[in-house]
Amino acid sequence: FSGCGKASLSSCSPKVCIVGSGPAGFYTAQHLIKVDIYERLPVPFGLVRFGVAPDHPEVKNVINTFTQTAKHSRCSFYGNVNVGKNVSITELQQAYHAVVLSYGAEGNRSMGVPGEDLAGVYSAKDFVGWYNGLPSCRELSPDLSCETAVILGQGNVALDVARILLSPIDILKKTDITQPTLEALAESQVRRVLIVGRRGPIQIACTIKELREMVNLPDTRPDMVAADFDGVKEALKDLPRPRKRLTELMLKTALEVPGEKEQERRSKASRTWGFRFFRSPVEVLAEPGHSRIAGIRLAINKLEGSGDGAQAVLTGEVEDVPCGLVVSSIGYKSLPIDPSVPFDSRKAIVPNTMGRVKQAAGLYCSGWLKTGPTGVIATTMNNSFDTARSILEDMDSGTLDMSAAKPGSQSISALLEKRGVKPVTFSDWEKIDNVEMKRGESRGKPREKLLTVEEMLHVAWT
Amino acid sequence: MALVTTLRRLVQNSLREYSRKASAVTWPTKQRSFSIGTQPLRSDNKVTVNFINRDGEKITVKGLPGDSLLDVVINEDLDFDGFGACEGTLACSTCHLIFDEEMYKKLGPITDEEMDMLDLAYGLTDTSRLGCQICLTKSLEGMVARVPESVADIRQTKDGSS
Numbered sequence: 144f145s146g147c148g149k150a151s152l153s154s155c156s157p158k159v160c161i162v163g164s165g166p167a168g169f170y171t172a173q174h175l176i177k178v179d180i181y182e183r184l185p186v187p188f189g190l191v192r193f194g195v196a197p198d199h200p201e202v203k204n205v206i207n208t209f210t211q212t213a214k215h216s217r218c219s220f221y222g223n224v225n226v227g228k229n230v231s232i233t234e235l236q237q238a239y240h241a242v243v244l245s246y247g248a249e250g251n252r253s254m255g256v257p258g259e260d261l262a263g264v265y266s267a268k269d270f271v272g273w274y275n276g277l278p279s280c281r282e283l284s285p286d287l288s289c290e291t292a293v294i295l296g297q298g299n300v301a302l303d304v305a306r307i308l309l310s311p312i313d314i315l316k317k318t319d320i321t322q323p324t325l326e327a328l329a330e331s332q333v334r335r336v337l338i339v340g341r342r343g344p345i346q347i348a349c350t351i352k353e354l355r356e357m358v359n360l361p362d363t364r365p366d367m368v369a370a371d372f373d374g375v376k377e378a379l380k381d382l383p384r385p386r387k388r389l390t391e392l393m394l395k396t397a398l399e400v401p402g403e404k405e406q407e408r409r410s411k412a413s414r415t416w417g418f419r420f421f422r423s424p425v426e427v428l429a430e431p432g433h434s435r436i437a438g439i440r441l442a443i444n445k446l447e448g449s450g451d452g453a454q455a456v457l458t459g460e461v462e463d464v465p466c467g468l469v470v471s472s473i474g475y476k477s478l479p480i481d482p483s484v485p486f487d488s489r490k491a492i493v494p495n496t497m498g499r500v501k502q503a504a505g506l507y508c509s510g511w512l513k514t515g516p517t518g519v520i521a522t523t524m525n526n527s528f529d530t531a532r533s534i535l536e537d538m539d540s541g542t543l544d545m546s547a548a549k550p551g552s553q554s555i556s557a558l559l560e561k562r563g564v565k566p567v568t569f570s571d572w573e574k575i576d577n578v579e580m581k582r583g584e585s586r587g588k589p590r591e592k593l594l595t596v597e598e599m600l601h602v603a604w605t
Numbered sequence: 606m607a608l609v610t611t612l613r614r615l616v617q618n619s620l621r622e623y624s625r626k627a628s629a630v631t632w633p634t635k636q637r638s639f640s641i642g643t644q645p646l647r648s649d650n651k652v653t654v655n656f657i658n659r660d661g662e663k664i665t666v667k668g669l670p671g672d673s674l675l676d677v678v679i680n681e682d683l684d685f686d687g688f689g690a691c692e693g694t695l696a697c698s699t700c701h702l703i704f705d706e707e708m709y710k711k712l713g714p715i716t717d718e719e720m721d722m723l724d725l726a727y728g729l730t731d732t733s734r735l736g737c738q739i740c741l742t743k744s745l746e747g748m749v750a751r752v753p754e755s756v757a758d759i760r761q762t763k764d765g766s767s
Contacts, residue, residue: 170687200693208690352721385724519725521699524687525756 157538158239162226165189166523167245167510169209172218174531179239179552180213181230182222184278185567185599186575187213189505191248191520193277197318198310200589205520213569219552222567225602227480229564230555236505238554240545241534244484244493244500244508245527248475248516258279258427259471261288263436267300267472272306274324276592278599286435287331289467293439295424296472297340302423304470305336306356309414319583321589333468335366339419341455343446344393345382345414347418351389357416358396364409366417367397376450384519393418421445425461426553427469438465447567462570475516498530505543507534571603578602625674652741657751660687670743674736675700685752693737695719700727700736702750707730712739728753 161168164182166189172178182325186192188206195202213220225231226246235242253259253270263286270282292308294301305314312329340347358365375394379387396420401409422441430437441462444455477493479486485503487494490513493508500506509530510523537543552579559566575593582591595601651667652675658664668677675689678700691697695718704712709732713724719738726733736750 172724199696201696204692204694204696205690207692234745348720352718355717355721384729388720388724452742519697521690521697521755523617524699525688529756 148519156548157241157545158549159241159243159534160235160239160551160555161243162232162248163189163244163245163510163512164209164220164222164250165245165247166191166209166509166520167247167527168203168243169513170524170527171213171243171245171509171531173208173212174528175217175534177217179219179221179555181224181226181235182220182422183225183246185222185596185603186572187220187222187569193272193275195275196307197320198276198306198582199303199508200318200473218229220567220569220572221552221555222569222572222603223596224559224564224566229562230558231483232481233483234558235555238550239505239506240549240553241505241537241543243498243530243534244512245510246477246480248477248491248511250478252474252476254424254471256424256426256434258429261427261429261434261436263289263467264427264469264471266294267294267304267470268475270304271300274320276321276594277595278596281594285327285468287327287333287468291330291335291337291464291466292333292468292470293334293464293466294338294470294472296348296474297362297418298472299350299353300496301338301472302349302353302357303540305338305416306353306360308333308336308494309360313363314361316519317587318532319588319592321592321594322586323594334414336416337419337466338416338462339422339424339441339506341423341444342453343420344372344397344418345378345386345390345450346446346453347389347393349389351385351392352497354389354392354396354466357450358392360416362412363414363416366415368417368419369398371418371420372397384385420458421455422462423455423457424469424471428463436467436469438463439469440464475511477512477516498526499537500534520577565604567600567603574605575599575602647705652743652745653747654745655740655747655749656683656685657749658669658683659752659754663749668741670741672741674702674739674741677741678736687755688752689737695722695735695737698722698724698735701726701728701753701755702734702736702739703728703730703753704732704734704748704750706732708745708748709734711744727755727757 160179160181161171162181164180164187168180172180179275191203191206199320212218226232226235227278232242251266264378265283265285269280269283270285273283294304315328316325363495372394375390379390382390420471421444423444424439426440427436428438429435441464443458443460443462445458446453447456448454476491484506485494485501493512494501495508495513498507498509498513507530509527513530514526538545579590579592583589593602651669653665653667656664664683666677666681673693675693678685678688687699690699713751715734719735723729723733723735
């Protein structure tokens with residue numbers, strides 16, 4: 144190897160920084176020798192903290208490996224630094240040989256229908272941010288005084304929202320769900336949740352673990368439309384195992400006559416949930432003379448084709464569903480944070496080849512910003528390892544210009560100080576972490592999250 | 606094709622070398638807690654396990670009866686990228702392992718919960734299991750477990766060009 148190979152490792156020490164401290168940021172960091180991570184919030188971990196449902200604590204175990212990485216001397220965490228506002232990507236590129244963009248998807252796809260802005264309509268991104276304590280979603284205060292909630296979308300996020308709306312409070316109060324959310328849910332009148340998709344059962348985007356959780360959710364019973372499942376049983380034999388098992392569970396839940404015990408359990412249940420298929424939103428309907436939602440108008444579709452590639456086609460018929468809460472769970476979306484970074488607004492990603500940003504030497508990307516906002520943590524892990532591989536390849540091949548020494552965090556810290564921005568270190572975050580865990584202890588929760596940036600900074604710097 | 610494979614191996618080796626050299630922490634490390642079997646630590650009690658890593662290399666290690674295969678990977682500090690992300694709690698599929706037919710039959714029953722997560726694994730086969738759910742017994746002595754690729758290798762295109 145030439146350039147920064149084994150021999151000259153010390154003389155032209157490569158300076159790399161990562162923007163974003165979620166799974167993408169940390170998994171990329173794990174394969175780099177020395178790296179600085181910049182994060183907008185005072186707290187790290189991105190969607191592991193703010194996206195994963197409170198009743199899925201095991202999924203958050205990855206925080207342990209991220210913590211090990213952050214505490215290693217090779218890695219420095221700088222929280223409370225807004226890249227794009229406090230410091231530009233261009234300035235980062237002047238200070239570092241390579242800059243990795245891992246800031247994910249903070250926006251969401253909109254339904255694009257009239258009435259979307261009515262009170263009572265929320266994006267799943269905001270709803271999830273609310274129950275997980277994302278500071279920018281603190282004021283969401285969704286109105287839960289209605290009986291029926293309609294969720295558009297049938298992916299795992301949609302099922303998370305349904306589960307949080309319908310779970311017994313006794314279960315939720317032992318999780319790290321926020322206190323204001325618990326209080327709102329305790330008063331909630333929501334008793335029926337419909338999870339709506341454009342296509343059919345075989346195209347459903349959620350996975351079996353999440354479906355099983357709904358089926359087994361205490362004090363709830365399923366409410367499906369048998370006709371939605373016409374032809375599904377016949378299609379089973381050709382499906383690959385994962386899709387087959389998921390479809391079998393859905394069929395069983397929707398069509399099978401339950402045994403006596405299950406029959407009794409269902410009759411006692413106070414809440415219902417169900418899928419509705421072949422429906423697309425066309426308008427959110429307001430109460431006459433009000434700006435509050437009264438229901439949603441759904442277009443009825445039919446399927447053309449089969450399997451993954453099946454398309455939903457309008458039939459011309461519509462159906463009105465009365466409801467008081469609509470959650471649109473049709474996808475997150477990345478946003479451009481700096482004009483100097485190429486951005487594909489159609490796909491809402493940074494254009495790249497294997498993590499190398501197109502037409503931008505020294506710029507890389509990983510995570511959802513690289514591939515679009517789908518996939519679980521392990522998907523992002525592989526994606527990030529791949530970007531790190533590209534960076535190391537480029538260092539070794541000389542594609543990444545390392546001939547000039549770069550100042551790294553020294554110059555950025557000086558810039559930030561001049562601009563009155565004080566970064567939060569990882570040990571500052573650990574103070575926040577300890578306060579949250581301590582507060583949670585007295586309530587039987589793993590933690591009680593701090594809900595504002597001001598509170599977080601106060602704890603960090605006291 | 607050969608050039609790409611070679612380059613990939615070189616980069617992966619350099620990844621490992623950089624990681625080790627800089628002792629950058631890639632999970633898992635020996636600071637993690639071990640599972641200690643209740644039997645005394647006599648060497649004839651141990652079970653030999655062979656792993657085939659993603660480069661096709663065979664790595665032979667020993668574990669104690671009762672250890673899960675994930676425990677063995679952690680305890681022996683085996684360097685499988687991203688293995689065991691959820692730390693054995695059936696919340697991911699990164700400890701996916703593939704066995705031969707005969708060994709697979711000896712592994713015992715699989716629960717719905719394991720199958721639910723296994724269903725998400727890349728390159729799922731009929732003889733796949735999650736390593737965190739397989740516990741060692743003497744009858745599994747000499748077992749061979751292959752660590753499959755965790756993602757489609759997009760660097761290997763059909764005509765071999767990268």
